[in-house]
Each structure stands twice: as structure tokens, then as C-alpha cells.
Amino acid sequence: MRTVAALVAALSASVASAKNIIVTVGGNTTDNATTVFDPAQVFAQPNDIVIFNFTQGNHTATQSSFANPCIFLDFTTTQHGFDSGFRNAGNGSNVTIQSVPITPDLVNKTLWFFDYNTCAQGGVGGININDSSTETLEGFVRNAVRLNGTDADDNNSSTNSNTSTTGAPRPSGTNTGNTDTGDASRQHVTWGFAAVVPLVIAAFAL
Numbered sequence: 001m002r003t004v005a006a007l008v009a010a011l012s013a014s015v016a017s018a019k020n021i022i023v024t025v026g027g028n029t030t031d032n033a034t035t036v037f038d039p040a041q042v043f044a045q046p047n048d049i050v051i052f053n054f055t056q057g058n059h060t061a062t063q064s065s066f067a068n069p070c071i072f073l074d075f076t077t078t079q080h081g082f083d084s085g086f087r088n089a090g091n092g093s094n095v096t097i098q099s100v101p102i103t104p105d106l107v108n109k110t111l112w113f114f115d116y117n118t119c120a121q122g123g124v125g126g127i128n129i130n131d132s133s134t135e136t137l138e139g140f141v142r143n144a145v146r147l148n149g150t151d152a153d154d155n156n157s158s159t160n161s162n163t164s165t166t167g168a169p170r171p172s173g174t175n176t177g178n179t180d181t182g183d184a185s186r187q188h189v190t191w192g193f194a195a196v197v198p199l200v201i202a203a204f205a206l
Helices: 003-018 136-153 181-185 193-206
Strands: 020-025 048-053 055-059 062-064 086-092 096-101 111-114 124-129
Touching: 086 096, 124 136
Parallel strands: 020 048
Antiparallel strands: 048 096, 055 086, 062 111, 111 124
8 A cells, every 4th residue: 555655646746846848939030040049948857748839920830850950850850749730920920839748758858949930040049959969959959940941031031831941841741830739649649647646646546
């Protein structure tokens, strides 16, 4: 019985310690595209939720890889990444969010992400970047500019919800609306609070 009680207490503590981590998407990107995500680097624990809060302009929060900063992860690997689709918040008049739960299988992984409209100018960021790795946020920014900067002068407009200034293709069927679509679930991020409850119930049944 004590074992069950200890397990329930541990699970409850895990849920209680989980937190929301806010990344504001927008800002004055005309002068410095690296400010599109604020902060551009965050650290999250199991069951935390990283929330991209779109407050200004027309941007995306799209997962990629370090080697291909401005290309949707699904296009370059066998993994499934999160992609908010374009969220046109205007000037704070249509604020929306995209949530990315940090599940146990994601804890030791770096999740790189970018904005389709500013990636070529350095509009990128990362979750749980390994400080001891050679793959740094600064290196990711350089990769984005070096590999995609030549597309920065495209005639695509940042107000167009289906194109990007990076020249990278948009995922087919990607949501371009203004509600939280839960695209992050495609990254196997279905754990979190909802998954903890059945574990507690199972523990009592032992």
C-alpha cells in the first residue's frame, strides 16, 4: 500500500511541477528577425508545455532540423514535427497560441523551430538546446541565413498566408487558421496530464 501511495505522490508531484513556458511570436522583426521568437531558446521539463503566443504580424512556429533550418521537419526526415501554420495576429488584434507538450520521449531531444516568413533572416529558435553540443542557437541562426538567405529577396509577401520569404515549400494541408490546432500531437506528444490520470488509477488497482 505504501508503494502505491508513493507512486501516486510522485505522479501528483510531477503534474504539479509542470508549467507553461511562453514564447512570444511577433515583435519588431523589421529591424531584427532574430527577435521574432522571444525568447528564442527555452528549457522545458517533462510535462511542461511550450506555448507559442502569436501577438503581432503573420508568422509560424514550425519544427525543423539543425541541418535544414528553414524546411519543415517532415520534408527532410522520417519524423513528424509540429507546425502551427501561418497565424496572422495583425497588430495584436488576433492573438492565438500553438502548444507543444514536452513528453518523456522528447525530454533529451532538441526541438529546433523556425518562422517561414523570417527564417532566412534568422527567425529561428530551439527547445532544450544542449549546451555541451556543437549545435548551438547561434550556429542554427547562421545556418538559416547561410542556407536560405539567398531566398530572402523573393517577391513573396509576409502578409500572404500560404507563402514564405524563405522560398521553402509549405506543408500541404497545413492549418492557416487562427486557432490552436494541436499539430504538436503528430510529434507523439499525446502524453502530459491526460496520460497521468490513467496511471494513477492503475496504481490503485494494484
